Amino acid sequence: MPHFLTTLAADFETRFTALLGMKREDSPDVDAAVGQIIADVRARGDVAVLELTAKFDRLELTPETMRFSDAEIEAEIARVPQAEREALELAAERIRIYHARQMPPNAMWEEESGAKLGWRFTPVSAAGLYVPGGLASYPSSVLMNAIPAKVAGVERLVVVCPTPDGKVNPLVLLAARIAGVDEIYRIGGAQAVAALAYGTDTIRPVDKITGPGNAFVAAAKRRVFGKVGIDMIAGPSEILVIADGQNDPDWIALDLLSQAEHDASAQSILITPDEGFANKVVEAVEKRLETLERREIAGASWRDFGAVILTRDLAEAAELSNRVAPEHLELCVADPEALAQEITHAGAIFMGAWTPEAIGDYIGGPNHVLPTARSARFSSGLSVFDFVKRTTLSMMTPEALRQIGPGAEVLAKSESLEAHGLSVRARLDALNK
């Protein structure tokens, strides 16, 4: 049974705070080991990467075979069935259209003094994308990471993806090909992150690294942050569903389970003002759990971290959701657009019963890389913004300097930064001559 809370209960605040503070992830401390791996790759380059790949992935490579050749990629993707190829292409097209709208505009304006101010966006030159191997090797994640980079104008986009025992996921290669990835290497773990950040003889360094990974990959990303940019470090997935009583309980049950099946540490929360409906959803979850392929994982997640919260009304539901700041939020209510206006913190909102969150995971268009662990309070999902940076622009005129230069001089003096003040004063003196 999931946690069951009602806002009418005297101990609600205590229990809700406990739910918010619940520690769901117990990541092993691999930081010291990762530090050694990074130091090794920095010192020995390709040799270290190849040794570590032999050790962890049981795969003997050479500098020449580290990278997938075009012929290998073609041979692998030829094995992908037509239905999956078409689905990936449709998804890619929709993700591309959505993200193309995100491209932020440059700006430049002129003040009365003739001074010009503005900014310009430029793409990151080279980006690396980590793609996990094995079970969590998701072609959809390749699209979600690679397409925003290419839309932003990243010239060189590199994928690293481990192939333990040489096992390759052809869908990952196809997704990379569709998204326009330029280089694909069959390496993974902290050694792949280090190779991307510092470069080796075979792999030129990149400027930014994104993509999900295990504890080693997360620790390596944290360590190379600063040398290169990184995206967020994702935690276990979450969904919060606000539903009124007019929904099909089985649909809502499946939406809750579609997060729970990701990971035993995932969290699925239903908030509803309708107690009878809540009970029906719980029953529907139990029934689906009898047959679901990943019932062990989904069942553990639902039992340990799942929650059902009864509220007085939908407004109260929105307030509680804002305190959770969920990664995914479904609004299965009569007027979801109105309720969405009350939402202040959420990674993504799925409005109405015809928008199961799985649509957003694959094919809706918005990104599925979203802030977890309540970080939607201060951060956003992956986007084109992660692959561009902004340069501010200023161009003064003599008249502008005459107007605002003295103020800068006063402030420089007040901060005891004499040369700052003098650099303005020397110009003002030339104007006054």
Next chain:
Amino acid sequence: MPHFLTTLAADFETRFTALLGMKREDSPDVDAAVGQIIADVRARGDVAVLELTAKFDRLELTPETMRFSDAEIEAEIARVPQAEREALELAAERIRIYHARQMPPNAMWEEESGAKLGWRFTPVSAAGLYVPGGLASYPSSVLMNAIPAKVAGVERLVVVCPTPDGKVNPLVLLAARIAGVDEIYRIGGAQAVAALAYGTDTIRPVDKITGPGNAFVAAAKRRVFGKVGIDMIAGPSEILVIADGQNDPDWIALDLLSQAEHDASAQSILITPDEGFANKVVEAVEKRLETLERREIAGASWRDFGAVILTRDLAEAAELSNRVAPEHLELCVADPEALAQEITHAGAIFMGAWTPEAIGDYIGGPNHVLPTARSARFSSGLSVFDFVKRTTLSMMTPEALRQIGPGAEVLAKSESLEAHGLSVRARLDALNK
């Protein structure tokens, strides 16, 4: 003497690469000590903060006196001379106007199927701003951090600023007042960062922490990242000036020194195709160093990390600048707007000889918190974007689900995520009934 390079030399590439890789900062390893301070503040709250303030700042406070009262703030800022007050107000106004233009627009559009897609920006609810005490207590930094937050719509903006031995900088309080800061606490160090991130009885927690600080503050920000958002961890400041021979050597010398005087680890680089001009600038720097108040710091920076690079032409200068990815870039050339088009990586560009970088530090309008240590390759200066987050929006219709639902189902199956596929299938089946 600064480093002297010319692109015509056979060993140029080696020397330039060495210049790029030069380690300028030797930060002490305070991470373990910071870990203990954070744990202490989490466990004992106010009591720990007060004890640590007594120890590090030699200041006995109580929960009541930790926060500046309105009366204290009024009394302190009454001491600020009129000229400084007016300069701060002018700067604030210009910074506000520039950043107001950054507010990103929301978007929502409808597809042919009736599906709606888009996104919405919402502000971070509460932000904390670290302001160093002592020498590096810069009122200009208060404006640069606080104004973008308030423009973004942050409701609760908190400043922490240590006051060692009780010494207060009235300009910092005035800047905070002008910028609309809501609460000011006289605490600092890792204990202040921990209090902002985790909260105490007196200080409610915030969602995002920005602002510069010493090694303890930087380590604390790294550690609380994830629990709250943080801005970048800034390194020592840098300027790169591209100048033709038609400049006043003294102006350029002062611009180089205005970075060098910040910190012995700062770096000032001149790139010019004109050797005669380069020599004149070096002479002018030496002459100014004879009398400059901060000549010891500026001299050490110029001697250890300063560089003059001779190029064949301005195009080559731009290429080298892009490899440096400087925090501040001055283009003191005849057509700076044209040369700016060649710049792909820089935190801020100052165009033309009438735009000394000090204008941007104080009063131009753009932010002076900019990416250091070559991180302009992948990151941007502080802006309104740091205080908002984006929620993606999706709303399908039965027709939209009919069109794209089957693709999502195919992809879910290919990733062995059955419940994802079933959540779509259950709805498609209802449509087909």
